[in-house]
Amino acid sequence: MQSRSITPGEAPSLRPGSYAHRRRRGGRIAAKAVLALALAGGTLAAVPATAQAAPAAPAVRAANPYERGPAPTEASIEAARGPFATAQTSVSSLSVTGFGGGTIYYPTSTSEGTFGAVAVAPGFTADQSSMAWYGPRLASQGFVIFTIDTNSRYDQPASRGDQLAAALDYLTQRSSVRSRIDATRLGVMGHSMGGGGSLEVSNDRPNLQASIPLTPWNLTKSWSRIQVPTMIIGAQNDSVASVTSHSEPFYNSIPASAEKAYLELAGASHFAPNTSNTTIAKYSISWLKRFIDNDTRYEQFICPPPTGEREISEYRNTCPSS
Incomplete structure (x- = not known):
């Protein structure tokens, strides 16, 4: 069967070393560090907004870019x-x-x-x-x-x-x-x-x-x-x-x-x-x-x-x- 390549405009993968991967990983590390400090002090009330985990990555389109219409019945x-x-x-x-x-x-x-x-x-x-x-x-x-x-x-x-x-x-x-x-x-x-x-x-x-x-x-x-x-x-x-x-x-x-x-x-x-x-x-x-x-x-x-x-x-x- 012929394979199909992903077309321009599709969501990028979070490959190791990419900007998106570093940003997401950095957000998670920061959030874990703040959580550890807060637990040591007995409170979570002072967690700053900048230390929140990065938002979830956008949903990736269907693997097949040629799908058209809803699932068939x-x-x-x-x-x-x-x-x-x-x-x-x-x-x-x-x-x-x-x-x-x-x-x-x-x-x-x-x-x-x-x-x-x-x-x-x-x-x-x-x-x-x-x-x-x-x-x-x-x-x-x-x-x-x-x-x-x-x-x-x-x-x-x-x-x-x-x-x-x-x-x-x-x-x-x-x-x-x-x-x-x-x-x-x-x-x-x-x-x-x-x-x-x-x-x-x-x-x-x-x-x-x-x-x-x-x-x-x-x-x-x-x-x-x-x-x-x-x-x-x-x-x-x-x-x-x-x-x-x-x-x-x-x-x-x-x-x-x-x-x-x-x-x-x-x-x-x-x-x-x-x-x-x-x-x-x-x-x-x-x-x-x-x-x-x-x-x-x-x-x-x-x-x-x-x-x-x-x-x-x-x-x-x-x-x-x-």
């Missing part, structure tokens, strides 16, 4: 909206290069800091409207979400992967919300050929933090070079990209060192990701939080594997180590 990750108020802005295809524009959904406040960002691609013949429900739902959990249109509705997975990469570059370098984004914490999602595209860009950009292919389709079956933490969501009754010839081989080919999971939606079709789905949202949020935000509070929802959920016909993963 089952109810909070299943909710239609998370704790962050959101807004959205449209991006015209005429103002970008490399992809077809889209819609950015983002938290309205940055009081807790900047956010990780995720680009989301639609499937073959579809446009961003088929993925629109992910925007406000994931953004309200503390992410910047960019649902994109592709250059052509018929673009193949490799092209969709390139377009996801271009969308992330636009988000972090030119978009109106770039100051809200931590460009080191990025991820991708996609449906069908868009899911195949998310595998393509994960293969090309190993510095991504998370990838979630949704009922993915791709003629390439082996992804042994991927090192991006990847959750593949397949559908048990998928007749377009059957799990036996797409999702499962994809999952099996990704090395365990990348961190990976395979979730199969019970009784679902290829198009399950196109409408609001609590199971997809719940585990997508948990995966993105765990790997983009390095937030181990969400690990409880993905490891150990969930059991007894009728919406899930199969679940496998590598169980990340905290």
Whole structure:
């Protein structure tokens, strides 16, 4: 797992020899000396104010500077909206290069800091409207979400992967919300050929933090070079990209060192990701939080594997180590 450094502005540690350490230690020594003298004289009434112990050190922020929002619960990750108020802005295809524009959904406040960002691609013949429900739902959990249109509705997975990469570059370098984004914490999602595209860009950009292919389709079956933490969501009754010839081989080919999971939606079709789905949202949020935000509070929802959920016909993963 990648380690995270403490960001500027966090409370300093009281390391031996530091000014803060000497001041705190000096205060304690002075207080002990006065107490001993007072006990020898039989009174504590004359302890001067300057001899009082130094005030306690300020509370140190959470060890993970990327945590956003309150501690999660089952109810909070299943909710239609998370704790962050959101807004959205449209991006015209005429103002970008490399992809077809889209819609950015983002938290309205940055009081807790900047956010990780995720680009989301639609499937073959579809446009961003088929993925629109992910925007406000994931953004309200503390992410910047960019649902994109592709250059052509018929673009193949490799092209969709390139377009996801271009969308992330636009988000972090030119978009109106770039100051809200931590460009080191990025991820991708996609449906069908868009899911195949998310595998393509994960293969090309190993510095991504998370990838979630949704009922993915791709003629390439082996992804042994991927090192991006990847959750593949397949559908048990998928007749377009059957799990036996797409999702499962994809999952099996990704090395365990990348961190990976395979979730199969019970009784679902290829198009399950196109409408609001609590199971997809719940585990997508948990995966993105765990790997983009390095937030181990969400690990409880993905490891150990969930059991007894009728919406899930199969679940496998590598169980990340905290």
